[in-house]
Amino acid sequence: MMRPINSSPRRRWAVLCLCVASISATAQDVGLTQLVTTLAPTDTSVAFVLSELGQQEPLVSYHGQLKLLPASLQKLLTASAAIKVLGGDFRFTTSLLTDGRIEDQLLSGNLYLVFKGDPALTSIQLRTLLAKLKELGIRRIQGDLMLVGNTRRATKAPGWVWDDLGICYAAPVSSFIVDGNCVKAVMRPTGKPLPKDTMGIIPATVTLRSKAPFTVDSDAGYGNGAFCQLALVNKGPNHIDFTGCFPEKRPLNLAFAINDPAAFTGDWSREILDGLNIRLTGQVRLASLAPVDAHCLGEISSVPVYDLTAKLLLESDNLISDTLLLAMAEKHWGKDAGFNQGVTVLSQALEEMGIELSNHRLEDGSGLSRYNLLSAGVLNQLLVQIHADPQLRPLINALPKAGESGTLAHKAPYTQGTLKHRIIAKTGSMGGVDNLAGYFSVAGKDYSFVVLENGLTIEDNAPQKAWHGKILAAVIQQLESRALRDNTR
Incomplete structure (x- = not known):
């Protein structure tokens, strides 16, 4: 059970009751939610959402509506919108x-x-x-x-x-x-x-x-x-x-x-x-x-947009991201259109995909802006949509692979253990921020996940302390244990 800062015991029990009620109402996985709650840090702002692809509701939505700095996870939005607005063959x-x-x-x-x-x-x-x-x-x-x-x-x-x-x-x-x-x-x-x-x-x-x-x-x-x-x-x-x-x-x-x-x-x-x-x-x-x-x-x-988006996701290329945003702006608003118009076009494209951004804040296409605010819930909706949409699905193959490619090639703790070769995800890091969003598979089932953590100090941001690595390893271990028990019944 996570202990909210500056809360009385009575207040903590009230929060726990509300969480249980929410879990019941949305058919979330109680065991996984308790695991995430237990492992969540108390001195940073965190959110975690996990979905089994093909299922309607997330298995876990821990602070899923909390708006945090996305950093380069913003590029997932830009890449998806660019393919929809400009077309994969645009040059x-x-x-x-x-x-x-x-x-x-x-x-x-x-x-x-x-x-x-x-x-x-x-x-x-x-x-x-x-x-x-x-x-x-x-x-x-x-x-x-x-x-x-x-x-x-x-x-x-x-x-x-x-x-x-x-x-x-x-x-x-x-x-x-x-x-x-x-x-x-x-x-x-x-x-x-x-x-x-x-x-x-x-x-x-x-x-x-x-x-x-x-x-x-x-x-x-x-x-x-x-x-x-x-x-x-x-x-x-x-x-x-x-x-x-x-x-x-x-x-x-x-x-x-x-x-x-x-x-x-x-x-x-x-x-x-x-x-x-x-x-x-x-x-x-x-x-x-x-x-x-x-x-x-x-x-x-x-090269065409499909290749540009692959490069921006693999290498987290800010310049490609923001030039694509401005190209979208120009297509709809003319040659003098800038970042504001680009964000408007991006938001409209995602809303047409069923992803509502009206209560979130976007300022650029790369995630460099400290004014951007996105929730893990919205990012996970996009991951689910990317997986389901044949036009967007090539983006999954462009994501960095743990211990192999892109920004996950050498990032701890993804170079060893259960996470190596298994996680494919977009990183999102800047001062005080360490995020990850992507996919993994367990026992033939595919999952999407989003992990956001804001408020890190330099000491907190050491690779060995990465919360997303700890929570993903623990969640995968529990899913594997369940699959093993199911197979031996």
């Missing part, structure tokens, strides 16, 4: 157009690069597209390079934490995306280690792993002490100042989010043209539309 396109004429290796007129927010577009693909000019014999452009995309829409959703914004998992969401709007770097020590318990900084170098139009000014280094931390400050478009210290004396991989997607894309485009020996006589400028009479010189497409 992002990036196009090269001109309103000029080509004669004697000269393009007289403007060149238009039309970006639609392809989250997987790489600088290599951009070079391939611009190389079409060389194939057409163009050596000089007498005009401007116009980058066409949405230049007014917010690139961050409400509730994104400010000190995440310089890191790649919170890269800006824009029409203009190249290499995930992310730059990889490495920091390496250049001086001798300091004696133990000695204060000071060992000099270090920060170098980009590959060429990119991004500048890092760094005086960061390696030091001793509990307060040794790194920090970055934006100094200008795609230019940062990296300072502070890191306490471990080893090379440190870094991933910086750019801060100006249009400038980053423009600089990449100009560098690629220079590398192709194509001279641009005009400027790189921004536009919201290309002329209607412009003709296409080339186009590249992303």
Whole structure:
């Protein structure tokens, strides 16, 4: 029996009676519910819902209506809605157009690069597209390079934490995306280690792993002490100042989010043209539309939505999630639609699937926002729907598998014991949050589950203390014991 905080004994018995009444009314499994209640922590906010697929009511709904931060479990909603709204075969396109004429290796007129927010577009693909000019014999452009995309829409959703914004998992969401709007770097020590318990900084170098139009000014280094931390400050478009210290004396991989997607894309485009020996006589400028009479010189497409959703679930890719949300918004509300309209379209799509979200709160497609609030009950309804819907069921095969793939490949306690190879689920983790939602099978029966836990401290968030691992192992053990008893009768 869970003891509510600051409750009298009489109040605790009242709560227990209410729980029993609820179990009886909804035909929940009393034994499993008591197990969950016994194992539930008392110092964090938790919820657990378990269903046997094919049955109408959940076997367990422990705080199933409590609204908590979903973190990346939000991506389950986005992936499902994207398939319904955009279609599994939808692709992002990036196009090269001109309103000029080509004669004697000269393009007289403007060149238009039309970006639609392809989250997987790489600088290599951009070079391939611009190389079409060389194939057409163009050596000089007498005009401007116009980058066409949405230049007014917010690139961050409400509730994104400010000190995440310089890191790649919170890269800006824009029409203009190249290499995930992310730059990889490495920091390496250049001086001798300091004696133990000695204060000071060992000099270090920060170098980009590959060429990119991004500048890092760094005086960061390696030091001793509990307060040794790194920090970055934006100094200008795609230019940062990296300072502070890191306490471990080893090379440190870094991933910086750019801060100006249009400038980053423009600089990449100009560098690629220079590398192709194509001279641009005009400027790189921004536009919201290309002329209607412009003709296409080339186009590249992303992989289809089915493949994009598989990647976002397996790797928990925030940029893919939010670009899909904005693509849904644009389809229904036009090119200037943003996060608010995207959330509206997502909610409508899920309501058409029978999942009511009116009493919940959504702000983005990735789960990065600290304003998102979802219940375990709603998330479990979605899992049941995904399993039942042939159009959505491929999403199950895309989920990480315990001890094998994606975000569950190395996550404790899923790399050993009864949970390894058995759980297929989406993780949802951020500061103070550790969630899991997915599926498992016992004795030929398939189950869906959702485990939410909010309010964790750094110490609580140690892998060996994960509540979802403990409760899933205990529930599976009890289901296996029941199946064994049934088979021996």
